[in-house]
Amino acid sequence: MTKLQKMCDSAADASSEASSVSPMRAGWLTVPIVGLLVLAAHFLRFGDMWLAVAIVATAGLCLTRLGWARLVCSVALFVGSFLWVKTGIDFVQIRMAVGQPWMRLAVIMASICAFSLLGAWLLSTEKAAARFYKGSAIAISQAAVFVLTCGGLWLCRIMPKNMTLLLADRFLPGSGAVEIFGIAVYAAWLCGLLLNKKTQRKARSYAWAFFSFVFFGQLALGLLGFMVFLMTGSLHLPVPALIVAGPLFRGSGFFMLILFTVSVLLVGPAWCSHLCYIGAWDDRMGRVRKGKTGCLPVWAPRLRIVLAVIVFATALGMGLSGVSVIVAVWLAAILGLIGVASMLCLSRRMKMMVHCSAFCPLGVMSNLLGKISPWRLRFSDACTKCNACASVCRYNAITPERLELGKPAFSCSLCRDCTAVCRHGAAEVRFLGITSPKLTNLFVVLVTSLHAIFLGVARM
Structure with a gap:
């Protein structure tokens, strides 16, 4: 009876609070x-x-x-x-x-x-x-994401003089304002999920997959003849490595490289775990089979660095030697197909992101430029070495050895999956070595805003 009475009292209090702020009195x-x-x-x-x-x-x-x-x-x-x-x-x-x-x-x-x-x-x-x-505890963060998304998309809308970036404006001139509002609402909602430890892992994965679906869905519609879904009508292969290799080969077209660099400086290597249109595929393949993630051989991360040097040096060499564009395109296509094959065969089997951790050349650039960014993932003295974080890390960045050192490996992408499962709060996102909930919120605000802005304008 005592427990039942407490439940009734609690319900009465909730009802009283709701009535005190009812719409009729507002x-x-x-x-x-x-x-x-x-x-x-x-x-x-x-x-x-x-x-x-x-x-x-x-x-x-x-x-x-x-x-x-x-x-x-x-x-x-x-x-x-x-x-x-x-x-x-x-x-x-x-x-x-x-x-x-x-x-x-x-x-x-x-x-x-x-x-x-x-x-x-x-x-x-x-x-x-x-x-x-x-959501009053995170209201400021969600509102900040809304405002940043609106501001970023509005600049994307008005700055290009000879190009309409927002799809809504292409179908109904002027309606881009409504599209911006809708994306900003989505961004605020997603920010709330990413700030909740219970939902952040699934929310990041599904939002990332949604971004990739929108990106390639527009590309598919464009290839089917609906040119309105293409950015300019001038297509290039959607292989992430070409963001760096393309300008090295052509000696021009640095827009995507600049956008990539600015993004990495803002959120570090989180570009790889939130914004890469191909990485979402590897993430889905790594989640097909349930269970603990696998572990790559020691030489695998080094192989990725070697591949990055080879790919970028080859692109520069072909550009300087005058190799035809057709040859370059075929080589890029082969590189992309090998990457997809690594996802289908290895990532599925090992339950981890083999393509991103051991193959992708752009991932190397993201991790390297991420060293300039002020964001870091570290393990505090509260770590009990329970390895819960290692069991969910799909980037081969957390091992018992790395836990002893107090920091993840070079391949860490700041996906924050480890922070969601750490029961002791030992896995921390730090800014210039400082950790606090407000700084974590700031990181999520930045990465969510970039995700939402990219969702609105990222097209081929």
């Missing part, structure tokens, strides 16, 4: 919602219907209980207040230039700005925090 939400709707009406008036739709959808986030939604709406209203200031100044200057009355207009625009700021302030109060309680 009339204050009208202010931020109306503020966002007025902002949407402003863009609709000036002909940007799709941006207005995206802002209306943002206002819809106020009807959820998500902690990050509250912060996103607050930021939108705060940024919108600057728009009202600028618009008000422009309108007043026009009125003054033509000699018309402007004082009433200035008061109206100032009132709208104040209303927007009021909405932003209301969303920052404790009452708002109590209502938007879901």
